[in-house]
Each structure stands twice: as C-alpha cells, then as structure tokens.
Amino acid sequence: MTSTTAPRQARRPSRSGAIWRGVAGVLGLSIVLEIVSRSGIVDQKYLPPFSEVIVRSFTLWGDQQFRDDVASTLLTYLIGLGISIVIAVPLGALFGMSRPIYRGARAVIELLRPIPPVALIPLVLLMLGSGMEMKVVIVVFAAVWPIMFNTLYGVHDVDPYAKDMARSFGIGRFGIIRRIVIPSAAPFIMTGVRISSSIALIVVITVELIAGGAQGIGAYISRLRGSYNDAADTYLSVLAATIMAGLIGLLINLLIGWFERRFFGWEARDSA
C-alpha cells in the first residue's frame, strides 16, 4: 500500500505510511531482541527477554516506593521549571531591552553558563542536604539559560516600527510591553521553555542518581543497583525503570510540543 504512493508523492510525506513503518520498526526490534535473548545468542544475564522487561515496567507501578519516587521527580521538575521561568523571563526581557545592561552582565553570564550543573552538586549537597531544595537549585541553574536567551532574542526581535506606531498612537510604556513586546516574544519564550523542559528532566534524574539519599526515579535506579541480592532480577528492574524514565520524558516532550503548536503555532519557525 505504501509503495504505490512512494514515487509521485515523495515530497509530501504520507502520515499513515510513516505510522505503519514506525510500528513495524518498533515491533521488528522487539521481536529481534526477544529472539536474540531467548535463543541464547546473547546471555540472558545481559539481555533479558524484551517481553519480561515490558511486563516488569508495568509491575513496577505496583511498588509504592516507585510511585512515590516518580511523583517526587515530577514535582521537582515542575517546581524547578516554574522557578526558572520566573527568573529567566524578566531577566531576558531586561537584557533584550537594554543594551548597556546586557553588555554589563554578559561577562558574568558567559562565565557561568558553561559550568556543568552537576559540578554544583557537591557544594549544594553540603549546604542544603539531599532534599528537594538541593535538586531544585541545581535544576534551576541548568534550566534558566535557554529560557533567558530565547526571551532575550524574542524581545530584541520585536518589530521597532510596531513599537513606534504604538507610541505614536499614545500607548504608554507598559501598554507597549503588554500589547506588542509580550505577544511577539511569546513564541521565542515558549521555545526556550521547551528546551529547558527536557534539560530540567535530565538534570533532575541525574541529580537523584548521583546524590545519595535523594528521592526520585534516579534514586530508585541507584538504590536498585546498590542491592545485590538477586542480580538478574535487579537488572530487570533497572532496565524497566530506565525505560519508564524514557517514557515519562517522551510524554512530557510530546505534551510540551503539542502545547507549543496549539497556542503558539502562528509563528513559523524551523524545528531546531
């Protein structure tokens, strides 16, 4: 069915064809993994049957501990992203509107930005302990930058003629910000939020994984690795929990992508 559409409609991708191929790809890989494992080509110790991993990733949800950890990760992610937006948008807007302020702050920004957020973990861990605050601080440090820079570009890109026109119609400074600057910068800010969102989730899970005594999916995986009572069973759980972390990440990405297209879809921009 797909082959008939291929030559003439090569420029216009057919959606259903793509979906079927995707399904075939996923099914194909699952079957290959299952066969490779069951037939013993690769030791089951290293590659448990795929079906067992899937089953385990469902039964994980029966574990109260796992549910608590997922909730903790999501909560930290939301708080961290929220605080990042609250900090980054006003800062980005300020830098975008005033060149001298941006030039003054730029040296400090350029020095802070390349610091890997995980490098802060030991310090923050000593200062705040291994609780939620510690995670949030590091997430905010990581997630602030994309939002700030995109806000800066967005505010900077506002059409100067639109601003002049509003001014000549007698609209005040705050009116201009509310009616022209914010609407035209919003898609940029949203792009920043989308980028920061995936960074925030990665950083949350990384911090949980590293910092001993923390809560969350990362900590769940880390604790599993620490318990060596049944190696094969532990490994299965580690695989399943990792897959669940991926699924949560995928869902959040899809949700944000949908939100962006739904509410900020008027802005045509490349998908980078």
Added chain:
Amino acid sequence: MSTTSTRTLATRALRADGVRPAWQRALVSIAYFVIPIAAILGIWQLVVVLSPPAPFFPAPFAIIGNLWELLFGSDKAVQQVFVGEFLQTVGRMALGFALGAIWGVIIGTVMGLSRGTRETINPIVEFLRSIPATATLPLFIILLGGGDDMRVAFIAYGVSWFVVINTAQGVGSIHKTMLDLGKVFRVSPARRLFAIILPAAMPKIFAGLRIASTAALLLAIVSEFMLASNGIGYMLVQAQGRFQLLNMWSWMLALAILGLIINSLLEFIEGKVLAWHRLSRQRT
C-alpha cells in the same frame, strides 16, 4: 532562529558603535568584560575577609591560588594531578565525544537519506533519546564494568543522540535539486556523500556537535561521580566527602574553565569551517 537573531544583534551593534573610533570601541568592550567580573570578585573577597568566616564560601583568590597549587604545585605527588586527573577527564571526554560524533553522523546520514529508514527507526530513536542519558549509567556499569572503556562508551552513547537528530535533519532538508545534480553529472556515490551531502548538512551537524560537546563534559563528570578512581569528578566527590571546601571550589572552578574552553574551541572551529556558509548567506 538564534543565528539570525545574533546576526541582527551584531549588525545593530555595528550601527550603534559605528560613530566611535576603533580603539575606543575595543576599550569599551574590554571594560564591559573586566569591570563586572572585577567588581563581583572584589565584593566577594571583601565580604569573606570582613565577615566572620563562612565555611561554605572561601575567598575567590584563595580558590584560584589553590587550584593552581593543586594542578601545578611544586609537590612531586601533586605534580601528577594535572596528568592523572585533569587530562584523564579530558581524554575520556574527547574520545567518547569523537566516537559518538562519528557514530551519530553515520546513523543520521542514513536516516536523512532514506525516508523509509527514517520512518521505520524514528520512533525507536525518539524513545531512546528521551531516556535521560545519565539514567543509563547503571546499565552501562552492569554491562561493561567500572573501567574506562565503560565511561567512554557511556559518553559516546549520550553524545550521539544530539548528532543523530541534527544530522538527520540537515541531510533530510537538502534540496532535491542538489542531489539530482550529483546523479546527473554521474558523481560517484562516495564523492556525492563527501562533496555534496555532508557539506550541505554541515551547519546543522555543527549545531548538534555544539550541544553534544557540553553534554560530553557533563556525562564525563557524572560517570566519574559514580565508581571512579581518577578524574576531576572523582576529586570533587572526594573533596566533598572529606569536607575540604577549598579543594571542592577549586575543582568546580576547574570544571568551569574546562567548559569555557570547550565552548570557545567549538565556536572557533565552527567559525572556521562554516565561514563559507555565513558569507554565502550574507550576500543574498
């Protein structure tokens, strides 16, 4: 999007500064760089010196001096630190980054060139890259043990996704005419790949490499936090465990400097390699 924005920033800057002579402009931009940093360092130093001792925040100059001492100090055992820890981290990171970049460009090119392949493996790629790379570290430890090869493989794995996605996008968005042109002129497939496809996708690939390089440093540190015997990340955790705050700050500074160097290095290479790209766009 961001490239065009920076360009408008730059052109506007040119216009604004155009009235002043060159030496004044240079002086102003140096002042904009030096003064804020000097002010922050000065205030920090002053607060630490004047206030009752704050254990968590050593004085900035003490941190810098201590880092110098740690890396290049006169002590024989300490002398090894630069080779044994600093270069270890850099080496692992560079190797992992190189492997991941090569692997990523290969997979990305295959995905970009063939729609069938792209549509078939896209869901798998999307899912795998949604797994936070750091969360796979325990898997890597279980599968490959705690050695250096595990760390390199882990960094390569985590880095490759950024390169795959960007390469696939770059190769996939090459104009069909360009590919057909190669076919019409009977250019050999290998030359078509290296002379037409990859150069055209280069700007996108470089965008991916930029993100990947930052990720490589992060992954290298994370892999040293867990189960390592050397490297900056390991030293950082050791300092934390022994409550040596000055050393901790020094190693954090080392990581910041490393991040800065990597960032500027890639920016520099990108500027050299993609000079044609920006020029060709400016002319239109």
